Amino acid sequence: MKWKFLYLIIYMALFGGLCGCERLDIPNPNEGTEDIEKEEEENKTPLPDPDNKDEVRDGSREAPYTVAHAQAIGYDYFELEDVWVEGYIVGWISGSHYQNGARFTSKAAGQTNLLLADSIYENDPAHCIPVQLPANTRLREELNLADNPQHHRRHIKLKGDITSYFSTTGIKNPTIYEWMGTSAIEDEKTALSVTEIYEDFSGFQVGDSLSLKNWSISAPYTPNWQIGGNPLERYATICHTDTFSNRPFDYWLITPPINLNRMKDAVFSFSTAYDNWDGNSRLEAFILSEKNPYEVGLLPVLDAPIAQPGTSEPNQWLHSGEISLHSYAGILYIGFRLEGRSTGERGTEYRIDNIRLEEKAE
Numbered sequence: 334m335k336w337k338f339l340y341l342i343i344y345m346a347l348f349g350g351l352c353g354c355e356r357l358d359i360p361n362p363n364e365g366t367e368d369i370e371k372e373e374e375e376n377k378t379p380l381p382d383p384d385n386k387d388e389v390r391d392g393s394r395e396a397p398y399t400v401a402h403a404q405a406i407g408y409d410y411f412e413l414e415d416v417w418v419e420g421y422i423v424g425w426i427s428g429s430h431y432q433n434g435a436r437f438t439s440k441a442a443g444q445t446n447l448l449l450a451d452s453i454y455e456n457d458p459a460h461c462i463p464v465q466l467p468a469n470t471r472l473r474e475e476l477n478l479a480d481n482p483q484h485h486r487r488h489i490k491l492k493g494d495i496t497s498y499f500s501t502t503g504i505k506n507p508t509i510y511e512w513m514g515t516s517a518i519e520d521e522k523t524a525l526s527v528t529e530i531y532e533d534f535s536g537f538q539v540g541d542s543l544s545l546k547n548w549s550i551s552a553p554y555t556p557n558w559q560i561g562g563n564p565l566e567r568y569a570t571i572c573h574t575d576t577f578s579n580r581p582f583d584y585w586l587i588t589p590p591i592n593l594n595r596m597k598d599a600v601f602s603f604s605t606a607y608d609n610w611d612g613n614s615r616l617e618a619f620i621l622s623e624k625n626p627y628e629v630g631l632l633p634v635l636d637a638p639i640a641q642p643g644t645s646e647p648n649q650w651l652h653s654g655e656i657s658l659h660s661y662a663g664i665l666y667i668g669f670r671l672e673g674r675s676t677g678e679r680g681t682e683y684r685i686d687n688i689r690l691e692e693k694a695e
Contacts, residue, residue, distance in 0.1 A: 392416030394511075397490045400451045400462050406495050407462075407502025418504055419490035419513060420449035421524065423461060425478055431499040432458050439485035442478035449504070453486050453524035463503040464491065472507055488513040488520040526592035526664050528599075530690035534560055534567045543569050547589035549624045549666075558586055561684060568606075568686035573614060575675030582614075582675060587624050587668040591658075591690060598693040599658040601667060604650045605640040606684040614673030615641070616683045618653075621666040635667065640683075650686070655693065 392398050397417035398406070406413050424437040426446050435448060435458040447464040455461060466473035478485055493507035514520035525547050532545065543550060543558035550558050552571075561570035573582050593599055605616060618635040619626070626632065637653035638644050645651040658665075667690075671683055 392418070394490075394492070398495075400449055400460070403462055403495050403504070404502050407497070412494060412496035414494045415492060415508075416495060417490050417492045418449070418462075418495065419488070420451055420462070421453045421455070421520065422447050422476075422478070422484055422487050422489060423450045423453070423455050424448040424485075426463050426499060429499070431463065431501050434499075435461070439478040439482035442482070444473060444477040444479045446499075447476060447478065449489075453488075453521055463499045463501065464493070464507065465498055465503065465505040467506065472510060476510065483517060485517065486521060487517045488523070522590045522664050523592070526590040526595075527588075527690070528592055528595050528692075530588060530591075530688060532688045533686060534562075534569055537567055539563060539567060543586075549585065549587040549668075551583075551585040551587075558584070561682075566686075568684045570682060570684045571671050572609075572682035573671065573673065573675060573680040574678070575680070576677060577675055578677035580675045582671075582673060584671040585626055585668050586685065587621065587626070587666050588688070588690070590624070590664045590666055592664050593658060593662055594664070596658075596692060599690060600655040600693045601635070601658055601690050602653050602655050603637075603669075603688045604652050604686045606645070606648060606650045606686075607640045608647050608682045608684075609679060610642055610647065611676055611678075611681045613676050614671060614681050614683075616669065616671050616685075619668045619670060620661060621668045622663075624666050626668055626670070632668075650684075652687075657693070 390396050390398050390402055392413070394417050397419040400418065400420045403418050424435060424439075425442045425448055426434045427436050427443060428434040436442070437448070437456045445466055445468075447466065448458075448461045449464050450461045452460070466477055472491075475481065476484060476489075489510055489512055491504060491507040491510040493504040495502065496505050497503065498505050514523060527547075537543070537560040539560055539562055541560040543560060552558065558569055558571050560567050562568050569586065571584055571586075573584070575582070591599070603618070607616075616639050618637060618639070619632040620635060621629060621632060623629050635656055637656050638651055639653070640649070640651040669685060673680065
């Protein structure tokens with residue numbers, strides 16, 4: 334009996350019954366693993382659910398995955414069968430090594446594969462996926478860049494398996510494809526289209542030649558469009574000077590493609606000024622369906638005031654006001670044209686600033 338009582342005292346001392354110490358728990362080696370697995374599962378890219386109507390991209394024909402989606406799926410799930418993926422055909426793979434074999438051209442292309450990207454001018458293999466063109470199939474015959482160089486940079490969607498190809502995420506066993514544009518030119522226009530422009534030329538230095546990404550600039554003679562002004566105010570300027578008298582000239586400054594399909598109520602505005610009026614030249618703004626104005630024939634002129642005698646004084650800025658583009662649709666350009674005939678001397682200097690495209694404020 335005494336030994337049982339002594340044993341009880343020792344037991345209670347060890348486990349906190351008498352001394353008030355906290356109870357000692359033996360660690361569970363599996364404890365916490367469920368939380369880690371749960372956290373990993375939550376951080377995992379969710380596999381899109383085709384039955385979820387709120388899903389923006391579900392890999393269906395109507396909502397194909399992008400290249401970025403395909404890469405995320407390949408990273409987390411390794412493969413997914415019979416889904417649609419869209420992208421631009423930017424090149425092909427030479428040899429068997431993906432990184433070193435990536436070729437962003439249609440020249441000397443092979444027939445067995447394509448490179449697909451979300452950007453029409455992508456040149457980094459890390460942002461692309463290879464697409465298998467199976468032997469003895471209609472897809473290889475119709476899509477390979479060796480026989481169809483005109484497909485370079487076209488926008489396409491294909492149905493196939495997202496899986497490992499060239500030891501990276503790619504598409505194998507494609508069975509069907511559809512073009513997402515009418516031509517490579519139209520695809521390029523869509524890819525480069527914008528819904529916002531705000532150019533005040535503050536990123537240039539006075540005297541710089543004008544160079545704007547995705548803008549088109551043409552000048553038959555020198556000087557070209559350049560940056561004028563001072564360190565506090567800079568603008569685009571053009572002045573035709575010609576030693577020959579009565580020679581016609583035609584200069585253009587054309588915006589990137591404007592995607593009016595993605596704008597609810599677009600408005601366009603700009604400011605103009607002039608100096609050294611010669612009476613032999615004029616500046617106008619046009620709506621263009623193509624960035625090459627010489628191919629589109631008669632052009633609609635934008636109804637906007639432009640600086641000239643009668644509307645403003647020399648060196649005085651005149652704002653165009655908000656020009657509604659509501660009556661236009663599709664993907665268009667806006668072009669500024671300086672035209673006239675030379676006098677054999679320095680002509681009128683025209684200036685353009687604060688070119689702006691935006692949604693109309695409500």
